[in-house]
Amino acid sequence: MTTDGQAVTLRQVAAQAGVxxxxxxxxxxxxxxxxxxxxxxxxxxxxxxxxxxxxTARSLATRQAGLIGYCLARHPGxxxxxxxxxxxxxxxxxxxxxxxxxxxxxxxxxxLATYADLIAQRAVDAFILSDTVDxxxxxxxxxxxxxxxxxxGRTWPEQGEQPGRWVDVDGxxxxxxxxxxxxxxxxxxxxxxxxxxxxxxxxxxxxxRGWRDECRRLGLPEQAAYADSDSMEGAAHAAATLLDxxxxxTAIVAAGDxxxxxxxxxxxxxxLRPGHDIWVTGFDDSLxxxxxxxxxxxxxxxxxxxxxxxxxxxDAGPGRSGVLLDGRIVSRSSAPLDL
Amino acid sequence: MTTDGQAVTLRQVAAQAGVxxxxxxxxxxxxxxxxxxxxxxxxxxxxxxxxxxxxTARSLATRQAGLIGYCLARHPGxxxxxxxxxxxxxxxxxxxxxxxxxxxxxxxxxxLATYADLIAQRAVDAFILSDTVDxxxxxxxxxxxxxxxxxxGRTWPEQGEQPGRWVDVDGxxxxxxxxxxxxxxxxxxxxxxxxxxxxxxxxxxxxxRGWRDECRRLGLPEQAAYADSDSMEGAAHAAATLLDxxxxxTAIVAAGDxxxxxxxxxxxxxxLRPGHDIWVTGFDDSLxxxxxxxxxxxxxxxxxxxxxxxxxxxDAGPGRSGVLLDGRIVSRSSAPLDL
DNA sequence: CTGAAAGCGCTTACAG
DNA sequence: CTGAAAGCGCTTACAG
Numbered sequence: 001m002t003t004d005g006q007a008v009t010l011r012q013v014a015a016q017a018g019v020x021x022x023x024x025x026x027x028x029x030x031x032x033x034x035x036x037x038x039x040x041x042x043x044x045x046x047x048x049x050x051x052x053x054x055x056t057a058r059s060l061a062t063r064q065a066g067l068i069g070y071c072l073a074r075h076p077g078x079x080x081x082x083x084x085x086x087x088x089x090x091x092x093x094x095x096x097x098x099x100x101x102x103x104x105x106x107x108x109x110x111x112l113a114t115y116a117d118l119i120a121q122r123a124v125d126a127f128i129l130s131d132t133v134d135x136x137x138x139x140x141x142x143x144x145x146x147x148x149x150x151x152x153g154r155t156w157p158e159q160g161e162q163p164g165r166w167v168d169v170d171g172x173x174x175x176x177x178x179x180x181x182x183x184x185x186x187x188x189x190x191x192x193x194x195x196x197x198x199x200x201x202x203x204x205x206x207x208x209r210g211w212r213d214e215c216r217r218l219g220l221p222e223q224a225a226y227a228d229s230d231s232m233e234g235a236a237h238a239a240a241t242l243l244d245x246x247x248x249x250t251a252i253v254a255a256g257d258x259x260x261x262x263x264x265x266x267x268x269x270x271x272l273r274p275g276h277d278i279w280v281t282g283f284d285d286s287l288x289x290x291x292x293x294x295x296x297x298x299x300x301x302x303x304x305x306x307x308x309x310x311x312x313x314x315d316a317g318p319g320r321s322g323v324l325l326d327g328r329i330v331s332r333s334s335a336p337l338d339l
Numbered sequence: 340m341t342t343d344g345q346a347v348t349l350r351q352v353a354a355q356a357g358v359x360x361x362x363x364x365x366x367x368x369x370x371x372x373x374x375x376x377x378x379x380x381x382x383x384x385x386x387x388x389x390x391x392x393x394x395t396a397r398s399l400a401t402r403q404a405g406l407i408g409y410c411l412a413r414h415p416g417x418x419x420x421x422x423x424x425x426x427x428x429x430x431x432x433x434x435x436x437x438x439x440x441x442x443x444x445x446x447x448x449x450x451l452a453t454y455a456d457l458i459a460q461r462a463v464d465a466f467i468l469s470d471t472v473d474x475x476x477x478x479x480x481x482x483x484x485x486x487x488x489x490x491x492g493r494t495w496p497e498q499g500e501q502p503g504r505w506v507d508v509d510g511x512x513x514x515x516x517x518x519x520x521x522x523x524x525x526x527x528x529x530x531x532x533x534x535x536x537x538x539x540x541x542x543x544x545x546x547x548r549g550w551r552d553e554c555r556r557l558g559l560p561e562q563a564a565y566a567d568s569d570s571m572e573g574a575a576h577a578a579a580t581l582l583d584x585x586x587x588x589t590a591i592v593a594a595g596d597x598x599x600x601x602x603x604x605x606x607x608x609x610x611l612r613p614g615h616d617i618w619v620t621g622f623d624d625s626l627x628x629x630x631x632x633x634x635x636x637x638x639x640x641x642x643x644x645x646x647x648x649x650x651x652x653x654d655a656g657p658g659r660s661g662v663l664l665d666g667r668i669v670s671r672s673s674a675p676l677d678l
Numbered sequence: 679c680t681g682a683a684a685g686c687g688c689t690t691a692c693a694g
Numbered sequence: 695c696t697g698a699a700a701g702c703g704c705t706t707a708c709a710g
Contacts, residue, residue, distance in 0.1 A: 007459070007461055007703095008459075009702095009703060009704085010703065010704065011703080019680080019681085020680070020681045020682080021681085021703090021704085022680080022681065022682085022704095022705075022706085023679090023680060023681070025704070025705060025706090026679095026680085026705095028705095029705075029706095033679070033680090034679065034680080035679055035680085038679080038680085050459065051459075052456065052459035052460045053460065053703080053704065054399075054460060054461045054702090054703055054704065055404070055460045055461060055462045056395050056398040056399045056404060056461060056702085056703080056704085057399055057686090057702070057703035057704035057705090058703080058704055058705075059395040059686090059704090060393075060395045060396055060399050060685095060686045060687065060688085060702090060703080060704070060705090061685080061686055061703080061704045061705040061706075062686085062704085062705065062706090063686070065394070065395060067440070072425065072426050072429055082422055083421055083422055086411065086425075086441070087411050087443065090411055090441055090442060090443050091443050094442065094443060099440055099441075099442060099462065100440065100441050100442070101406070101438055101439065101440055101441075102425070102429055102438075102439050102440075102441055103429060103433065103438060103439070104426065104429050104430050104433060117391060120346070120347075120389065120390075120391035121391045121392065121393060121394045122346055122393045122394060122395060122687095123394045123438065229629075230626075230630075231629060231630035231631075232600075232627075232630040232631050232632070233630060233631060233632040233633075236632065258626075258630060261571075262630070265604060265607070268604070268607070268608060269607060287569075287597070288571075290570060291569075291570040291571040291572060291597060291601070292570075292571050292572060293571070293572040293575065294572075346687095348686095348687060348688085349687065349688065350687080358696080358697085359696070359697045359698080360687090360688085360697085361688095361689075361690085361696080361697065361698085362695090362696060362697070364688070364689060364690090365689095365695095365696085367689095368689075368690095372695070372696090373695065373696080374695055374696085377695080377696085392687080392688065393686090393687055393688065395686085395687080395688085396686070396687030396688035396689090396702090397687080397688055397689075398688090398702090399686090399687080399688070399689090399701095399702045399703065399704085400687080400688045400689040400690075400701080400702055401688085401689065401690090401702085402702070461703095
């Protein structure tokens with residue numbers, strides 16, 4: 001734009017370069033078709049005028065909004081991964097020349113109306129879904145309408161396959177690896193600390209399943225406790241019941257970082273040393289993980305890889321597929337694992 | 340859209356209603372101009388076809404993108420307020436019929452190029468700025484180009500006024516109120532715990548200023564300590580130096596919730612009881628505040644009010660103005676204040 | 679290789 | 695109150 005706020009248009013570039021408007025359009029969209037000499041001439045004009053095509057005009061002509069829709073979760077702060085995920089997603093989408101439109105919507109089937117509006121207004125070309133829940137209605141709804149989307153997270157369908165394409169982190173695998181690592185380090189009472197089911201959160205169950213299966217495989221006891229809320233306090237109470245047992249665990253695998261920090265506080269209150277007397281692990285590698293003394297051993301979700309995959313799936317066309325990515329265990333002093 | 344993915348257009352609505360296209364446009368944009376009878380007829384057609392105007396076509400005609408740009412902070416997770424803020428902002432903007440486009444940009448003056456692109460492409464009508472830093476270059480740059488924007492946060496200009504319109508939370512006022520409340524409750528050694536300056540963060544200094552001024556006014560000593568990092572561990576170490584003093588404080592005002600939680604952990608480690616032996620306060624009312632046992636007394640930033648103001652300022656036209664909003668003290672057991 | 683034509687789906691004055 | 699006209703700023707076949 002010029003300093004007076006007037007936007008530069010194709011027409012002005014064409015005039016300055018002494019060519020027609022579609023020649024300018026061609027150097028932008030199909031440069032190989034235009035003579036190198038005029039190409040240079042046009043590029044010079046574009047440069048000198050600081051021209052950039054209008055997104056709206058281009059969108060109208062191409063019938064592509066150039067925008068991907070992403071619904072912000074209803075409970076901000078529910079997951080500490082939300083923020084890094086959104087950041088990585090924005091960058092991944094920008095890398096393909098599109099941009100991210102965020103919106104809010106009611107939970108459940110009611111929220112579908114917002115998706116419908118966005119589609120009807122042709123405000124977005126596709127959606128990225130996250131914060132998926134068991135039996136999430138969005139996937140089937142979008143798929144049946146032929147709207148492109150990619151999902152971070154599974155819908156854990158009771159039966160049949162999940163509609164559309166998804167990518168997720170293998171929580172079960174990561175927790176199993178944690179158990180193996182703890183066992184190799186000499187632990188044989190490895191407890192799990194999760195959330196008490198308010199809502200069915202598939203990821204939480206998945207993590208627990210990984211822990212449980214590996215304990216069974218190794219012939220270890222299955223001690224578990226559940227926090228009443230997603231809080232340090234809830235986790236501390238749950239950890240207390242574990243530690244008060246006749247045969248208390250020597251390691252606790254928590255389903256999330258916040259829970260793990262709560263466990264650590266309870267461990268410390270008992271004058272026990274995390275990473276020595278009791279080993280503690282979390283999940284997410286959130287800002288809390290580097291916040292506790294010595295750091296928290298946790299599972300990092302590969303944000304860049306997740307979002308790059310998501311963007312790739314967006315353009316994969318209709319169909320069903322799933323990608324399971326490995327979480328990476330980050331060892332810190334709360335559970336000094338040898339990796 | 341119809342089930343086959345074909346979008347409904349104005350033309351189809353006009354045909355079905357038996358009127359011209361601009362009559363349809365009129366019932367949408369200037370209903371008072373059209374006869375009630377035909378208005379009904381058109382509305383019925385719109386309803387039955389599930390018509391919604393194309394955002395792009397409308398944008399091209401009105402020269403309004405209908406989109407507001409918002410740059411995601413470079414360091415996700417830096418502030419626990421990011422997530423609630425973004426959520427509230429999205430809702431506030433949607434309430435005015437527009438939507439939010441999020442983007443990423445390099446820090447500092449280099450990031451201006453991204454803003455310039457968005458403007459040149461006419462991808463957004465205006466910007467919301469947050470995560471402002473001392474001497475933030477964006478405000479002056481946008482103002483000088485006549486690009487509408489509103490800022491959450493001040494740029495703390497050394498001299499002169501801040502360009503454009505801003506809203507901020509009165510951190511100094513909230514901390515002064517905290518000091519008054521603690522003093523009324525009988526405390527006369529009220530320490531401050533902040534961050535050791537890595538980058539100049541105006542808000543942090545503002546909070547400290549409020550604490551300091553009020554301590555002076557009340558004739559209280561000014562004890563302060565600083566965490567080396569924004570972590571519980573850093574805060575715990577800083578708190579230790581405070582508590583090891585010959586005249587240790589009986590209350591600690593921390594500049595953020597994460598710091599406060601670190602203070603609490605240090606307090607507990609010393610077998611002291613938060614809210615009894617030592618009172619502790621935080622700032623942000625983040626998810627951590629309800630996460631520690633008994634809860635953390637903290638200052639809530641009024642997200643809905645902030646974002647509603649931001650949206651209002653966006654449409655206030657060029658000029659300079661500032662709105663300072665009060666933070667609300669939320670009293671919990673870490674510092675059971677009488678409010 | 680280049681340009682005249684048509685069109686994307688709306689809105690905005692402006693006649694009737 | 696209603697409709698014919700022009701235009702928003704691009705792109706996409708399609709002649710030349």
